[in-house]
Amino acid sequence: MKKDSERRILLGRVAGAFGVRGELKLESWTEPRSAIFKYQPWILRTPAGQESEISGVRGRDSGKHLVATFPDVTDRDVVESMRGTEIYIARSALPPPNPDEYYWVDLEGLDVQTVDGVKLGQASHLFSTGSNDVLVVRGDRERMVPFVMGDFVKSVDFDANLIVVDWDPEF
Known part of the structure; x- marks a missing residue:
């Protein structure tokens, strides 16, 4: 088993583009779903397996979708190329659970x-x-x-x- 500092947790995925200004629709498996924005930096893993780290992601819950803005991403075509990219964080980025609660x-x-x-x-x-x-x-x-x-x-x-x-x- 990996040490906590090395373990990663899958928090969500890029679902596609939102609008034409480079915003992204996200799927989030955090509870509540908008909590995904609290945990950064993100480790992005493309469907092809390439990884990169990103910080400074901002977002909002639009009701139907989570909408995010990535720093320096302003082009819908770039966003579309990111569809399916998984969003991970290091396990060590999570706060300690309360007594008798577990991740x-x-x-x-x-x-x-x-x-x-x-x-x-x-x-x-x-x-x-x-x-x-x-x-x-x-x-x-x-x-x-x-x-x-x-x-x-x-x-x-x-x-x-x-x-x-x-x-x-x-x-």
Whole structure:
């Protein structure tokens, strides 16, 4: 696993041009979506794999889209060529989470076992269902465990690289 200072988090993607003055439409996976502008510098990765770093991005929520202005980008054709570019930040740029709160990226790769010591596999990723988040565990097979602290998730121990869950291994 990469050290925090080296790890990157995917925050969004350039969706295309907005207007004719070089503004960009963005997809954002932050909550709220406009929080993407708080985390800079951005590491931009084009669909071809080229990377660059950018700071000073400004933006607004237009209701339907997030609209951004990149420094020195004023041409719609340049913006169109950036479509699909992914927006990353260094994990170290995020503030520390509150007690009993976790960044999903920090949970990925941790070992997962039951309260009875049965190893289920590793945390692959999480997703939201609206009512609660779900931890996807990959081992001998894939399991989906509701990420509800106290009910199903009993502990998260980064030092031990371990998440303990109250979950039937047969389920």
